[in-house]
Amino acid sequence: MTKRLFAAGLPILSLVAASAIALPAAAQQSEPSASETAQGDLSVTIYQNNQALVQDIRQLNIPRGTTRIEFPDVSAQIRPQTLSFNADGTAIVEQNFDFDLLTPQKLMEKAIGQTVTLVRTNPATGTETRERAEVLSTAGGVVVRIGNRIEVLRDDGLPVRVIFDGVPPNLRARPTLSVTLNSNRSGTRPASIRYLTPGLGWSSDYVALYNEARGTVDMQGWVTLTNNTGTTFHNADTLLVAGNPNGGGGPRRDLVRPGMETADRERLGDFYLYPIEGRTTIANAQTKQVSFLDVQSVAAQRIYSIGVNWLQSDDDFRPASSAISFNSSRQGGLGDALPAGTVRFYQRDAQGNPQFIGENNIGHTPMGSTLSLRTGDAFDVFMQAEVEDREVITAAEYERSARYRVYENGELTRTVEVDRSVDYYRTTMRYTFTNAKPEAVVVELMQGGLDRGWWGRDFRVVSEDVEGEQINYGNRRYRVRVPANGERVVRVTYESRY
Numbered sequence: 001m002t003k004r005l006f007a008a009g010l011p012i013l014s015l016v017a018a019s020a021i022a023l024p025a026a027a028q029q030s031e032p033s034a035s036e037t038a039q040g041d042l043s044v045t046i047y048q049n050n051q052a053l054v055q056d057i058r059q060l061n062i063p064r065g066t067t068r069i070e071f072p073d074v075s076a077q078i079r080p081q082t083l084s085f086n087a088d089g090t091a092i093v094e095q096n097f098d099f100d101l102l103t104p105q106k107l108m109e110k111a112i113g114q115t116v117t118l119v120r121t122n123p124a125t126g127t128e129t130r131e132r133a134e135v136l137s138t139a140g141g142v143v144v145r146i147g148n149r150i151e152v153l154r155d156d157g158l159p160v161r162v163i164f165d166g167v168p169p170n171l172r173a174r175p176t177l178s179v180t181l182n183s184n185r186s187g188t189r190p191a192s193i194r195y196l197t198p199g200l201g202w203s204s205d206y207v208a209l210y211n212e213a214r215g216t217v218d219m220q221g222w223v224t225l226t227n228n229t230g231t232t233f234h235n236a237d238t239l240l241v242a243g244n245p246n247g248g249g250g251p252r253r254d255l256v257r258p259g260m261e262t263a264d265r266e267r268l269g270d271f272y273l274y275p276i277e278g279r280t281t282i283a284n285a286q287t288k289q290v291s292f293l294d295v296q297s298v299a300a301q302r303i304y305s306i307g308v309n310w311l312q313s314d315d316d317f318r319p320a321s322s323a324i325s326f327n328s329s330r331q332g333g334l335g336d337a338l339p340a341g342t343v344r345f346y347q348r349d350a351q352g353n354p355q356f357i358g359e360n361n362i363g364h365t366p367m368g369s370t371l372s373l374r375t376g377d378a379f380d381v382f383m384q385a386e387v388e389d390r391e392v393i394t395a396a397e398y399e400r401s402a403r404y405r406v407y408e409n410g411e412l413t414r415t416v417e418v419d420r421s422v423d424y425y426r427t428t429m430r431y432t433f434t435n436a437k438p439e440a441v442v443v444e445l446m447q448g449g450l451d452r453g454w455w456g457r458d459f460r461v462v463s464e465d466v467e468g469e470q471i472n473y474g475n476r477r478y479r480v481r482v483p484a485n486g487e488r489v490v491r492v493t494y495e496s497r498y
Helices: 104-110
Strands: 020-022 041-046 051-062 065-072 084-087 090-098 115-121 128-137 142-146 149-153 160-163 176-183 187-198 200-211 216-227 233-242 255-257 271-275 280-282 286-308 318-327 341-348 354-362 370-394 399-408 411-420 423-435 441-447 460-464 476-482 486-496
Touching: 041 200, 051 065, 051 200, 084 090, 084 176, 115 142, 200 286, 200 354, 216 233, 216 318, 280 286, 286 370, 341 370, 354 370, 370 441, 423 441, 423 476, 476 486
Parallel strands: 020 160, 041 233, 200 341, 286 441
Antiparallel strands: 041 051, 051 187, 065 176, 084 187, 090 176, 115 128, 115 160, 128 142, 142 149, 200 216, 216 286, 233 271, 233 280, 255 370, 286 318, 318 370, 341 354, 370 423, 399 411, 423 486, 441 476, 460 486
8 A cells, every 4th residue: 555755744842942051162073963863774663552662773893892882862762671782793791871861951950069151141232241150059940159149040031151161971962872792703793772662653543525415435544653752763664553552452432343354464463564665754853644545435324323221201302413434344445454543524515625524533443344433413313202101011920939948957847939929011112303404314213221130131122113123132223214304203112021
């Protein structure tokens, strides 16, 4: 399936500094520029639980003996305990992750007890004055000692610069992993690291254009990648995994029936894989969108439905629920497995402009499934349920429900039989439907509450104006056709033990 980038990265984070930070030239040149990267042949596998697997193969010149190798440009949120290192002829001794990054706040924190230079500029004349100051605290603001006085550096936009004499040795411009290892030979060879990191995730979004007159839907599927790891991943071979690692299952209200077709995609255990065509750069603090589904004229229909509990009498009319139903099968459907996400429906108005009509979420959906996604309440279709009549029917005979045998000193002395009468009920429900639309509609009515437990499953339907379908012990479904600009009353009589 063709996959294409929808747009360039969209920045989602900006940094505003109140004061400028100046460093000596030597310190500024100690790390590569922002446009450079130490990353090698990069592969990123992104899961839907805000977790990713990063695999990075770099060509390193490793000397013989014990040495310390640094890997800058790893994820700032790396889980060090998941790290795996491999290089031919080496054995790892120790690993460290330096996550104290070079930021204005960190520089000030590391300068506590040390002396810095404050440069103040007169806004009127542009004259600069310099003073040496000892940093005393950074809790809630910067407190410094200048000579015999104590000052708090104000964050009011006045031109003040802080010049540091150097960069603390444990601060890094970029997240860096260091590995101490033993090598049995010297020379350049591929060295690979593999680790898990949070902060990289993806989600699915679907844009569906519904054509009610034709009974079809055009569906586009987009993958949205988000990178909040603190690191940019350059020119990465990117793979998306659809599934729920360590996730639990739950009821699916959107799923009418799960499919039984295998999608034409690579599978890994219980997951489906969605590779992104070509290599791509996933910038830090960025979202990126990629297309993975584009299908036209899939059969779809609008469904109106409403539910009623046992003996429910509505005080007033209630709107029916409006949903759009479609299929993901290979024949006549979307023809693909659908990762969990949000489906947003649009419909053209009289001028031909698409207008938003509702949205709903779907879970991971196998190919061949039937989905029904609620988009909201119907504006023109209503129903009122009422208990029209209810009477008690007494059984002609008594039902023997219990018998007790009494033993005294090991001998049967008497038998006690307990009889009770069994009452039955005849209940007539009246369902009144109204339709203000200029065309007839079909409303699915679900009568629930028929299953009262093992003692109450003895019920029957005596009469019904519309033939129903028994879905299970507790629910019976009726499909009621309501005329255009009209009303319809449906009655159903039940006999039950409750």
